[in-house]
Amino acid sequence: AGLLAKKANELGLLRKPWVKSSFAPGSKVARLYLEEAGLLPELEKLGFGIVAYACTTCNGMSGALDPKIQQEIIDRDLYATAVLSGNRNFDGRIHPYAKQAFLASPALVVAYAIAGTVRFDIEKDALGYDRDGNPVTLKDLWPSDEEIDAIVGEYVRPEQFKQVYIPMFDLDAVAKAESPLYDWRPQSTYIRRAPYWEGTMAAERALKAMRPLAILPDNITTDHLSPSNAIMLDSAAGEYLHKMGLPEEDFNSYATHRGDHLTAQRATLANPKLFNEMVRDEQGEVVQGSLARVEPEGEVMRMWEAIETYMERKQPLIIIAGADYGQGSSRDWAAKGVALAGVEAIVAEGFERIHRTNLVGMGVMPLQFEEGTTRHTLKLDGTETYDVEGKPAPGAMLTLVIHRANGESERVPVHCRLDTAEEVSVYSAGGVLQRFAKDFLESGTEATV
Structure with a gap:
């Protein structure tokens, strides 16, 4: 996805303005190797900045739509769709106003954001046009296996995983609570004493x-x-x-x-x-x-x-x-x-x-x-x-x-x-x-x- 975004930026392609986009990798390690490879800024240019980690988009947590666009969807009863690289596409799951959701690879998600629609043949039709007005298709942007292997070989390293995950298990670094009993807050809408014994x-x-x-x-x-x-x-x-x-x-x-x-x-x-x-x-x-x-x-x-x-x-x-x-x-x-x-x-x-x-x-x-x-x-x-x-x-x-x-x-x-x-x-x-x-x-x- 990062390599595809880089090629798209070089050709002057943009994400369509009506497309809401977000990037939520499963691990913080992804940020490290994308930054070191210089690919995170390429994704950010197309609107795919990191908003969170792990369960996000496929759990309906990628945030609100632009209010004007949402109202347009309602007023015109538009058939809005989502394309995501997550693992859930149930009705209404991604967003209440996304009537359908399609699962795709991360690179294809970026490609669909550039196209701004799912109503076309992504293998043959143009995603957009370069600075000179020439049509750009998916094959023009798709990275080769050699390009992907080179990035992985140089920038994805075991040290990055150790940097992220070892501190998670350093329990001595965590301050101990004064009491083992939780201090319930009556106004909390996130944690409340459960009623399962009542x-x-x-x-x-x-x-x-x-x-x-x-x-x-x-x-x-x-x-x-x-x-x-x-x-x-x-x-x-x-x-x-x-x-x-x-x-x-x-x-x-x-x-x-x-x-x-x-x-x-x-x-x-x-x-x-x-x-x-x-x-x-x-x-x-x-x-x-x-x-x-x-x-x-x-x-x-x-x-x-x-x-x-x-x-x-x-x-x-x-x-x-x-x-x-x-x-x-x-x-x-x-x-x-x-x-x-x-x-x-x-x-x-x-x-x-x-x-x-x-x-x-x-x-x-x-x-x-x-x-x-x-x-x-x-x-x-x-x-x-x-x-x-x-x-x-x-x-x-x-x-x-x-x-x-x-x-x-x-x-x-x-x-x-x-x-x-x-x-x-x-x-x-x-x-x-x-x-x-x-x-x-x-x-x-x-x-x-």
């Missing part, structure tokens, strides 16, 4: 009279369940942070507030790309958005307001879903959020492995429909209430009792997805944190400072 989280899951918070389609990702991207002012989390006195430019992303449950839980099912099949228009089409329908009133509202309504009523909840529920990042808040909302069970056609484990760890029961049974075959519309009968055990068949609004009931066999005896033990304790606390107290171990 309220509904401390109560036994009865799995009775549960109402559906959402009926979801196939391929629900953890980004649907708890997005990590930038927090917008008109979102539930944004409104909360505004009330807490934070200016909008300091909202940051959902991921950065994961230590404050009052902010993070407002991200639950807050993805604007969500399709909750309980929310439909007059033609019966599912409406896209972070929406829910509160029962028994049938009132449609924003997902967070629905969660608050059910929390005030102490209403136990359930989520019904299709296949591959919970795929994507192994995000802790995808399980924490629904647990704090009062969801006691998830019934799906299938689960992603890591997310299923996280649900168990938060005391949420994962249940799987038998092959051929789906939300569609059962004709579920969200007006039902649900019970679960049977004793949880690895491989056990439990019964999902569906109580319909017309007074009829239906009994549906479901697989208990507590897959091991250890998971049954964790779930029975209320979750992994409750299990740890229980084991610690029963051991009689004294905490020492």
Whole structure:
């Protein structure tokens, strides 16, 4: 990428003015060898200055768009896209107004910034024009293997890695705290005392009279369940942070507030790309958005307001879903959020492995429909209430009792997805944190400072 930027600068090419660009290498070592090779200034000339290290752009943390450009996108409903060299491109992940995101090599990211569009053939069409008006294509800028090997051989050295990483493990250089106990700050929106031993989280899951918070389609990702991207002012989390006195430019992303449950839980099912099949228009089409329908009133509202309504009523909840529920990042808040909302069970056609484990760890029961049974075959519309009968055990068949609004009931066999005896033990304790606390107290171990 640095070599491509150098050639582009030599030819007088520029990043298009409507393109937002940023550079967030995975390691501080990258800065050292790029500076020594003289390539960092070349990247900076094209707008790729270092803004942070590690998780940034692919976690929705590359910063706000220019307000004028963002308003133009909104007013004209423009199909804005992102191109990044990260490893995530879920809907809305990079930025709420980037309708699509494409993964590419770092060099191609620089090339697309020069072109200013993805609607062209990058192998054949011109990225731009040099000072003399001649077209410049990708092959004119692409560095050879020999050029890359020469830079790596001369400027990437073991000493740079030692310089960055050895001090990280020099614990004697760190000042010791006066107390081992954290001094909780009530106004903090980043770190707050966790509620996992209080309220509904401390109560036994009865799995009775549960109402559906959402009926979801196939391929629900953890980004649907708890997005990590930038927090917008008109979102539930944004409104909360505004009330807490934070200016909008300091909202940051959902991921950065994961230590404050009052902010993070407002991200639950807050993805604007969500399709909750309980929310439909007059033609019966599912409406896209972070929406829910509160029962028994049938009132449609924003997902967070629905969660608050059910929390005030102490209403136990359930989520019904299709296949591959919970795929994507192994995000802790995808399980924490629904647990704090009062969801006691998830019934799906299938689960992603890591997310299923996280649900168990938060005391949420994962249940799987038998092959051929789906939300569609059962004709579920969200007006039902649900019970679960049977004793949880690895491989056990439990019964999902569906109580319909017309007074009829239906009994549906479901697989208990507590897959091991250890998971049954964790779930029975209320979750992994409750299990740890229980084991610690029963051991009689004294905490020492």
